[in-house]
Amino acid sequence: MEIESIYNAYLKELEKAKQRDKGVFHASSAGSCYRKQMYSYYDYPSDEKDDKSYRLLRLGTIVHSDVEQAILMYKKKLDAMQIEDSPVQREVYIEQKIHIKDLEVSGTFDAGEMITMNGRKEFTLHDLKTAAAYKWTTKFGRKQNRVANSDLNYKLQLGTYALGVKEHYNPDWIGMYLIWYNKNTSQMREQQVDPHYIGEALTYWEDVHEIKEDLGKAFETELEPMITYGVPMQDWECSYCQFESICPSTLSKKK
Numbered sequence: 001m002e003i004e005s006i007y008n009a010y011l012k013e014l015e016k017a018k019q020r021d022k023g024v025f026h027a028s029s030a031g032s033c034y035r036k037q038m039y040s041y042y043d044y045p046s047d048e049k050d051d052k053s054y055r056l057l058r059l060g061t062i063v064h065s066d067v068e069q070a071i072l073m074y075k076k077k078l079d080a081m082q083i084e085d086s087p088v089q090r091e092v093y094i095e096q097k098i099h100i101k102d103l104e105v106s107g108t109f110d111a112g113e114m115i116t117m118n119g120r121k122e123f124t125l126h127d128l129k130t131a132a133a134y135k136w137t138t139k140f141g142r143k144q145n146r147v148a149n150s151d152l153n154y155k156l157q158l159g160t161y162a163l164g165v166k167e168h169y170n171p172d173w174i175g176m177y178l179i180w181y182n183k184n185t186s187q188m189r190e191q192q193v194d195p196h197y198i199g200e201a202l203t204y205w206e207d208v209h210e211i212k213e214d215l216g217k218a219f220e221t222e223l224e225p226m227i228t229y230g231v232p233m234q235d236w237e238c239s240y241c242q243f244e245s246i247c248p249s250t251l252s253k254k255k
Helices: 003-017 034-041 051-081 133-140 152-169 196-222 235-240
Strands: 088-100 105-117 120-131 173-182 188-193
Touching: 003 051, 034 196, 051 088, 051 105, 051 120, 051 173, 088 152, 105 152, 120 133, 120 152, 133 173, 133 188, 152 173, 152 188, 152 196, 173 196
Parallel strands: 120 173
Antiparallel strands: 088 105, 105 120, 173 188
16 A cells, blocks of 8 residues: 555545635635735635645644644533532633624634623633744754744734634623644644734725735736835745746745
8 A cells, every 4th residue: 555645545535524714815824925815715626735745734723623632621621510600601602603704704713711700701712733843943942043923924814813713792892812832842832912913904904905905806917016105014025925937926835
């Protein structure tokens, strides 16, 4: 048996079975190139990933699934311990979907917890990120190896989830945390995210939605790569974009 080929075929079948919301913007793409957002919103065909990319993504999915099961166990124990009339109530949310109607943004956050104490509601959001050795070094390595804003998109993603939480649960306070998992060493770190990224996320999605409303599918001619602001947001995006083959940007070819 050719195990590698069998596994690759299996991962491709899993990909085909995935269902993704259409006609919306996705919270997980917060901070991305405006043109990429339009391609995704209008469901343009994306490039096929190579076999290594499928395996890398699957590894992240497996870790997420494991952590999800751990939080589910915690939730069951917590629910069993709670006293109905207690002034303090805790509710745990796992893989919870959010939708920001006015901005047409949908997404699913990994975990959250609402603590209600004497009528005051405090909500903590947690999003898990798996990282290979280099990415980990840019975050937690020696100071000379760290890269500023290398996690900007992740912070905007959390800010987007917080916008959805505000809309659906209306808490008095929201805390946000990135949970990092090193795929090489299995080390884990927690990073608190400043609440100002909620406002940053709102501004970003307002801009994206305005482009959609103003241009529609005319974005193909109006959003010019390397000329229009935000197309792309960062040079490296083009090298990892699933719409590279249909986008006129040449940045990826310069790498």
